[in-house]
Amino acid sequence: MQVRFSHVDITKVPDFSAYRLKSTNDPHAHTSKTELQRKVFTYTIAFAGTVLATTAAKYAVTTMVQTLGPSAKTLALASIEVNLASIPEGKNLVVKWRNKPLFVRHRTQEEIERERAVPLSDLRDQQRDEDRVENPEWLICIGVCTHLGCVPIANAGDYVGGYYCPCHGSHYDASGRIRKGPAPLNLEIPPYKFLDENTLVVG
Numbered sequence: 230m231q232v233r234f235s236h237v238d239i240t241k242v243p244d245f246s247a248y249r250l251k252s253t254n255d256p257h258a259h260t261s262k263t264e265l266q267r268k269v270f271t272y273t274i275a276f277a278g279t280v281l282a283t284t285a286a287k288y289a290v291t292t293m294v295q296t297l298g299p300s301a302k303t304l305a306l307a308s309i310e311v312n313l314a315s316i317p318e319g320k321n322l323v324v325k326w327r328n329k330p331l332f333v334r335h336r337t338q339e340e341i342e343r344e345r346a347v348p349l350s351d352l353r354d355q356q357r358d359e360d361r362v363e364n365p366e367w368l369i370c371i372g373v374c375t376h377l378g379c380v381p382i383a384n385a386g387d388y389v390g391g392y393y394c395p396c397h398g399s400h401y402d403a404s405g406r407i408r409k410g411p412a413p414l415n416l417e418i419p420p421y422k423f424l425d426e427n428t429l430v431v432g
Contacts, residue, residue: 308432321383323372326431330372330380336403340390341365344404354415358404361418369421370405376412
């Protein structure tokens with residue numbers, strides 16, 4: 230019986246050339262000569278993967294936020310109806326609209342004439358009174374100071390019929406326009422319409 234003292238069955242190694250980078254196919258080429266090319270390929274793949282992952286994450290977060298937030302339909306329905314007959318001339322009504330205070334002022338003829346006579350050059354945020362009201366008798370604005378978001382006080386400050394913010398001393402006139410103090414902009418005018426002489430719909 231023949232005895233073998235060593236293993237002589239040499240299995241042929243498979244050819245993996247099809248799976249190798251072209252830059253490494255030459256067995257006589259030093260790896261340092263192809264290192265830069267291989268790194269560029271690796272970095273390109275990594276960068277592309279990062280971009281795709283970031284885009285996917287952004288889309289997922291945006292979708293989640295939109296899902297959690299109120300829909301456009303819900304916001305569109307977030308309107309209120311105000312009975313104007315209950316507001317005497319020269320007085321304000323404060324109501325809540327979309328979690329913000331809403332000022333509704335029944336202006337006097339004197340207030341209307343005074344605000345319309347103000348030169349634009351005297352205003353920081355230049356707006357004509359005519360452009361801020363649908364009906365001269367009524368000023369409808371959001372009661373949030375444009376400085377840091379405090380709620381101004383009606384019929385207070387240096388301007389008759391206007392508003393005063395006690396937080397940092399901003400003064401608004403009877404058109405809701407900033408006249409003195411640190412606030413940069415006029416009080417915001419929300420979308421609204423009059424259904425009839427005594428009915429206002431905001432939103």
